[in-house]
Amino acid sequence: MVVPLHSGLLTVSDYEKTATSLLPVHPRDYYNGGAEDEVTLRENKRAFQDYTIRPFCLRDASSCSLSTSFLSLPVSHPIGIAPTAFHRMAHPEGELATVRGAKASSALMIASSWSTTPLEEMKKEAGGHPMWFQLYVYKDRDLTRSIVRRAEAAGYFAIVLTVDTPLLGRRLADTRNRFQLPSHLKFANFASVAQEKMPSASNESSAFMNYVSGQIDPSLTWKDVRELAKSTRLPVIVKGVMRGEDAVEAINNGVKGIIVSNHGGRQIDSGPATIHILREIVDAVQGRVPVWMDGGVRNGRDIFKALALGATGVFVGRPILWGLTVAGENGVAHVLEILSKELEYTMRLAGCPTIESIREAKDIVVHKSFFARL
Amino acid sequence: MVVPLHSGLLTVSDYEKTATSLLPVHPRDYYNGGAEDEVTLRENKRAFQDYTIRPFCLRDASSCSLSTSFLSLPVSHPIGIAPTAFHRMAHPEGELATVRGAKASSALMIASSWSTTPLEEMKKEAGGHPMWFQLYVYKDRDLTRSIVRRAEAAGYFAIVLTVDTPLLGRRLADTRNRFQLPSHLKFANFASVAQEKMPSASNESSAFMNYVSGQIDPSLTWKDVRELAKSTRLPVIVKGVMRGEDAVEAINNGVKGIIVSNHGGRQIDSGPATIHILREIVDAVQGRVPVWMDGGVRNGRDIFKALALGATGVFVGRPILWGLTVAGENGVAHVLEILSKELEYTMRLAGCPTIESIREAKDIVVHKSFFARL
Amino acid sequence: MVVPLHSGLLTVSDYEKTATSLLPVHPRDYYNGGAEDEVTLRENKRAFQDYTIRPFCLRDASSCSLSTSFLSLPVSHPIGIAPTAFHRMAHPEGELATVRGAKASSALMIASSWSTTPLEEMKKEAGGHPMWFQLYVYKDRDLTRSIVRRAEAAGYFAIVLTVDTPLLGRRLADTRNRFQLPSHLKFANFASVAQEKMPSASNESSAFMNYVSGQIDPSLTWKDVRELAKSTRLPVIVKGVMRGEDAVEAINNGVKGIIVSNHGGRQIDSGPATIHILREIVDAVQGRVPVWMDGGVRNGRDIFKALALGATGVFVGRPILWGLTVAGENGVAHVLEILSKELEYTMRLAGCPTIESIREAKDIVVHKSFFARL
């Protein structure tokens, strides 16, 4: 790979520590933080420890393929980049560096509605490399429609509708920091003052919370999803589903894929870890559409567990921001390299040389209660 | 709202820290402490973490109503003020400030028998705003009857009989402090010396323990409840029920509502958290009377969980005392504001825009063992 | 009571801290320590937290009686003194002070075979107050028989045969300390040099371990129990039973009572807490003989739990040694006073005013898994 190796940066956790020490307090808290008491934030990560991998041996580990497909798109590994806002706070080249890192490591990237680089520029930088576009539905529905049109025109492969943000979760550090998008940055996909800048903060809500309550439509229902799905030739994926019934609703309303997500613990607090919910959703969906997950994925074992529990792939949010902070595009690529390498190691050591074989192996990953005998 | 915002006071936990640092040792320990090893005190709060909220998405979060009713009384949110003694130790204006805070935030308040302000003055301060009166039964039954009469006359809406205090729990810090009501304060609802002042402390029991063993009738049974219920036109609610059988007994003896409570971990130690017991009581009661709970409620997620497990509403004790300590009536109102705001956030993010919808949503809140598969 | 109150000594834990700071290292480690990694030692105490008390309310707490009977002997509370060796290391008056403390607080005391005071002197000090005698079976069976005869003659009410000590558990601190009975003390019930003094320590075993392996008969079986039971007119109780099958064996061999015990975590390590095993034994015994327990009992809630799970009473070991260390006979009496007071509080607050009512109350104490719903 092209990434110059940063000696000592061997794991995502190394990147986390380095990035956390490099970032100024406000962006650091914005990136790392979660809602309220951050119970869900911590639980997303911790819950992976409730699962354990029961390896097979002697299954010929000489070759190993991580390739699979996301919708009909072949991908060389099942690790995508979750949509996250404001990359220029992490690195001057912002989203463009992320796109280059994604490309270098062949990772599907979901561009955020709230990028600090226009969606067209991102897709242009990506060239033939596939990207999806994450959508927030603005109260101004014409604006929303125009965004979808622009994503189609720019060549995005899918629309990822985020369904867990009718209002912004209360992230206490941001409120205390009176978190505000730095003045030299803006919501680059939007043109009017109200939509490209944040209003001011109050004592009880950050500027960002006020932006969301001012702009984003909290009244969204499945009906809007159905209309969106009909209104675009792109497949619509919903991100933020946390219950089996909702996954079924999604499919019934024309959705082509589901991302199990709690927004990295940034929306509702005291909700379950995504890895705990994954199986329920996979069971409800019964293979009709692919199911991905994000939240707390920090190493290859986590990814293996998600795949074994039925995920088509995973997305990572903060790890990418940490890579971007530490070393721009190279950092992004290296973080993805680390994760795919770790996944490969785990697959080879577990006797599952293909993604398919993970999904098919019985009880390859079990909850720790498997070992209790009552 | 009228409360001037205290920058940095975003959560009940912020209030707790601030109040704890402001209060002198004796009242601080009296307010914050629990019985014996404080196992129940800690467990009340911790046990909420055993439950997790499984949110729905896309259910139109544009409007959200917290209104419900307590008995036939419509309330604008399901968060009441639990009865707690001696408010003048927290703030010179004592219970009157609390009443004003309750009124400002439209919270039903239960006045304690052991207020440092006469019950009539409190109700007068409340004006039309509804209040309930918490009753301790004195050995002197005439006195007890006269208190009930005064509560009726003053315009209280219900009598809340505390059933978990035949004797005062052993709160070790109070015993070590030889806790004594400050000499300028008194049990303001009582007139005789024995009843308005505490006797002295001994090595093994605080002045307050001695007061209770001297004055309060430990022989109370359900028969007394039946008689009380017959003797007053006000509905009688019992506070301190911790078993399904007792809830049924209560109803059979004319009680119109039940508060699941362990007195904030101040009576029996090593008993269960109230949130763990709630479901059992709700199941036993089968909707015949409303069931509330108190104990360890510290944020909106806690309240959501209680409602989902069948509570009609919750009451908070210490949070109010912390608000009162920090900022008098404004602090009380702000604490309630925080809690109702947090509840609203949780409801909107969980896809439950009304109190009713929380109760009806299947498995919206589950015990963590939900995710174990044996 | 006659005990002068030590201000600040409110709980057994207060006594533990004070005694631990007063004692020289060698006796302190001998008293406080357990075998090997001390897993069982810690678990004995911790496991009580796995049980929770579900209180009744309004059951007339005006009177409360702790009286019950141990075999046919009426006792005023169900808390006895477990047999522990070498009391003169804790206090110059040794076992005589303990006997006086037991008497002052009406607690049945089991005298240890390894007292530093002759068994006759102890019983004489006790006067009419009942005591049991704990027996270790020496390889020298004549000696053993003579000890039993002396216990009968001295007026002990029962023989408590310890069945968990065929060899002495490896207590690492004692080995490191080369623990040795101080030269001015001896095994006061024995007369020959080999039996009244410890041999020297080696690198790998304390003097005490060497004493036991030299003197005590490791080949004991139920046959010996049967013979013992036949050979004495006193009832024989076995102490150290940890399995239902063994409890049944005991009864079949003439035993009249069972003490569930793991020797305070001083014999086998990594065994279960006694409170976890109690129910199994009670179920196996089916009421044919009384079942007591010891191990980790530190407060009144612990005792309540043991009674609720079927114990006839409990015995305490280290708490007595701590009381003796801190204040001689008064300390012993005060520790027992604390425990019975705490038990009384718990009974009154739980709505169980008699020992019998604890045992009869359904699910008054439950394992924490009671609150899980899978």
Next chain:
Amino acid sequence: MVVPLHSGLLTVSDYEKTATSLLPVHPRDYYNGGAEDEVTLRENKRAFQDYTIRPFCLRDASSCSLSTSFLSLPVSHPIGIAPTAFHRMAHPEGELATVRGAKASSALMIASSWSTTPLEEMKKEAGGHPMWFQLYVYKDRDLTRSIVRRAEAAGYFAIVLTVDTPLLGRRLADTRNRFQLPSHLKFANFASVAQEKMPSASNESSAFMNYVSGQIDPSLTWKDVRELAKSTRLPVIVKGVMRGEDAVEAINNGVKGIIVSNHGGRQIDSGPATIHILREIVDAVQGRVPVWMDGGVRNGRDIFKALALGATGVFVGRPILWGLTVAGENGVAHVLEILSKELEYTMRLAGCPTIESIREAKDIVVHKSFFARL
């Protein structure tokens, strides 16, 4: 025994602390470390705490025999030495000292393919004392065959094929240390430069990882096992099985014994503790071949638990390296002495005076969930 006692070295944990302080950083990390986040490393040890020993009493503890047999070989205790590489990093006499220690304490030793002493010299030092030879299959199959021939010729009793190392687990400390075999040492069983020395380290993989990926055949399957079993007159044992299905596969392919192992947490991370998996394998094997385990065994209680759950014996890796580091052959012998002594204590105190009696005793060891009642 011949081992001069090191005062203060009473447990394996004492040896661990001493060795860890004596060793230079690189060998220390190599010996003590595990793969990735070391979850499995820690869990191997911790998981023993999930099991508890329910002792019998009064079963005649006067005699106790630890003798059993490994295949048809009688052994005086069930504790063997797991194969570990590079003993000369711990002590100048390396594997020869280990062999002498093994002999002194009558412990079966498995020689590692990667010894720093030739296999012939080790077996010569052992004399009549039995040893097994651990095999890694090199890409160069002629070389592999010649190693097997040499092991046969040298008089090893069995071939132990390690099946969990198609590639070397990522041990982060070794990568950071750029771990390299010290230049004065070599893979003593091999003659060509490529096979006797490690290549250089890179930023992302230690020299050792590169060695393994260069030399070891990752394509191994059960077919190779069958061929190996056919090609040698020695019994073939597989080491590294972690699933019941694989144990059955092993037997079907001519294997004569199974070692449940996860390589001491050094290969796949986030896999289960071996003690958790043991029962599953024992159940699958149904007595057709013996099952041993290794991983995290640190004291006699651990060994007792493994035997009770069906193991024929256990192997220890790091404890031996710690003994070797601290005191050469005497340290090795002393560590084994400690473990067998502790096992003996546990057996006598649990009422199981023979290895057979442990296996036959019902529920002598139970998972802690045994005490939950749902």
